[in-house]
Amino acid sequence: DTEVTQTPKHLVMGMTNKKSLKCEQHMGHRAMYWYKQKAKKPPELMFVYSYEKLSINESVPSRFSPECPNSSLLNLHLHALQPEDSALYLCASSQDPDIEKFFGPGTRLTVL
Amino acid sequence: GQNIDQPTEMTATEGAIVQINCTYQTSGFNGLFWYQQHAGEAPTFLSYNVLDGLEEKGRFSSFLSRSKGYSYLLLKELQMKDSASYLCAVSAGRYIPTFGRGTSLIVHP
Numbered sequence: 648d649t650e651v652t653q654t655p656k657h658l659v660m661g662m663t664n665k666k667s668l669k670c671e672q673h674m675g676h677r678a679m680y681w682y683k684q685k686a687k688k689p690p691e692l693m694f695v696y697s698y699e700k701l702s703i704n705e706s707v708p709s710r711f712s713p714e715c716p717n718s719s720l721l722n723l724h725l726h727a728l729q730p731e732d733s734a735l736y737l738c739a740s741s742q743d744p745d746i747e748k749f750f751g752p753g754t755r756l757t758v759l
Numbered sequence: 760g761q762n763i764d765q766p767t768e769m770t771a772t773e774g775a776i777v778q779i780n781c782t783y784q785t786s787g788f789n790g791l792f793w794y795q796q797h798a799g800e801a802p803t804f805l806s807y808n809v810l811d812g813l814e815e816k817g818r819f820s821s822f823l824s825r826s827k828g829y830s831y832l833l834l835k836e837l838q839m840k841d842s843a844s845y846l847c848a849v850s851a852g853r854y855i856p857t858f859g860r861g862t863s864l865i866v867h868p
Contacts, residue, residue, distance in 0.1 A: 689846055689858035690802065703855060737801055747792065748856075750801035 651751035670738030763859035781847030
């Protein structure tokens with residue numbers, strides 16, 4: 648299994664909703680990432696988990712809450728989002744932080 | 760911090776060769792990545808350069824000069840499916856690559 652899967656593919660939520668994005672990989676990678684990408688912009692790093700521990704938080708607002716239940720799973724919990732949070736959310740994994748990352752297909756999030 | 764610069768858009772003809780440049784300014788350089796991203800899809804890994812020189816992988820090659828802070832991605836025998844955004848990403852310091860804004864390549868018949 649050489650892929651990163653993400654669910655859901657698309658998500659529409661209101662500003663008062665609580666939702667979660669899920670990411671899964673079975674490549675034995677020890678580093679997992681959340682990126683946010685707006686249209687025609689590069690991916691922006693949000694969080695990095697290394698060996699199931701949060702190692703980097705790029706000053707992301709607390710309405711985004713990451714969770715790494717085990718080495719294969721990464722969640723992103725969403726609460727009280729703003730319309731400007733609408734974007735493509737990409738999960739990625741790698742064996743080590745400084746080598747190629749495998750990206751999931753992303754979740755297209757729309758906040759109304 | 761890091762400063763990564765690449766052209767916003769390029770156009771080329773099917774069957775031709777195109778070179779996409781990336782210049783960067785950073786401290787503590789670890790390596791440079793190239794990713795391809797089709798519209799609405801996730802980035803896919805193309806190459807990783809740590810040492811100076813040319814790395815060839817099929818129709819795609821990537822070059823790095825660390826002293827000049829410069830890399831390029833060379834695409835040969837262009838195909839229509841090569842129309843995509845090409846992202847240069849530089850790893851420095853804490854080993855987490857930072858992406859450039861990407862170059863949108865349009866291949867026309």
